[in-house]
Amino acid sequence: MDVLSAIAGRKSIRAFKSDLVPKEMIERVLQAAIQAPSSSNQQPWRFFVVTGSEKERLTESLLKACKERSLKYDPSKGKTIPQEYVEKTKALFKDIRPYIQETGKPIKDFVEEGSYQFYQAPVAILITMDKCFPRSRLVDVGLAAENLMLAAHGLGLGTCALALILACEDVMREELKIPDNLEIILGIALGYPDTASPLYQFKSTRDELKDIVVWKGF
Numbered sequence: 001m002d003v004l005s006a007i008a009g010r011k012s013i014r015a016f017k018s019d020l021v022p023k024e025m026i027e028r029v030l031q032a033a034i035q036a037p038s039s040s041n042q043q044p045w046r047f048f049v050v051t052g053s054e055k056e057r058l059t060e061s062l063l064k065a066c067k068e069r070s071l072k073y074d075p076s077k078g079k080t081i082p083q084e085y086v087e088k089t090k091a092l093f094k095d096i097r098p099y100i101q102e103t104g105k106p107i108k109d110f111v112e113e114g115s116y117q118f119y120q121a122p123v124a125i126l127i128t129m130d131k132c133f134p135r136s137r138l139v140d141v142g143l144a145a146e147n148l149m150l151a152a153h154g155l156g157l158g159t160c161a162l163a164l165i166l167a168c169e170d171v172m173r174e175e176l177k178i179p180d181n182l183e184i185i186l187g188i189a190l191g192y193p194d195t196a197s198p199l200y201q202f203k204s205t206r207d208e209l210k211d212i213v214v215w216k217g218f
């Protein structure tokens with residue numbers, strides 16, 4: 001698969017088969033992740049890869065904490081973000097709603113509980129970064145995350161990046177004994193896509209270049 005096809009074909013997967021992913025395959029995906037460029041090649045990322053009973057324990061704790069704290073899905077995270085971006089979240093929910101309806105679950109429960117369970121994927125990956133680094137270094141982690149997701153797609157695996165789980169960072173830290181110096185930046189669900197699920201048909205849209213690019217000197 002060439003790079004452009006991989007980029008075009010990757011999409012968030014929110015329905016997975018229960019089939020286990022061989023460790024060698026996860027290693028290939030992680031090898032791709034760490035080929036990402038990083039500032040001064042400091043490679044600030046650290047990964048926690050969780051499967052089997054450990055993953056079950058993690059997701060049970062996350063779900064419990066989520067319910068106890070009655071976390072609300074707040075796309076703006078309490079900050080005032082321009083209406084343009086709020087509308088994009090609304091558009092995503094409107095677009096994905098028919099696919100989720102087919103699963104019989106309300107959209108809010110599906111997204112919240114689904115995220116907390118890594119959408120039942122057999123593998124949960126947490127990408128962390130040392131707190132000593134400035135926020136600008138999140139770019140490095142983002143680049144590694146995209147490499148990871150593209151490589152997974154190239155190998156026939158599916159992924160979904162997960163930030164909702166960060167509301168329960170303390171729970172993940174405790175369950176996985178994540179050292180205090182590391183901040184959890186992003187979760188990634190990894191597994192074989194359930195291509196029979198109605199959700200597999202969903203593909204999100206993108207802005208048009210004409211609306212977001214300024215060309216000079218052409």
Ligand SMILES: Cc1cc2nc3c(=O)[nH]c(=O)nc-3n(C[C@H](O)[C@H](O)[C@H](O)COP(=O)(O)O)c2cc1C
Nearest residue numbers: 010011012092111115160161162163164165203204
């Ligand atoms: C940083 C980040 C956090 C995300 N968090 C979640 C999440 O918590 N739950 C979820 O279902 N999807 C999550 N997503 C997936 C986005 O909704 C998805 O990438 C976006 O709608 C574009 O769709 P696509 O990935 O299929 O191209 C996240 C994506 C990113 C990059």
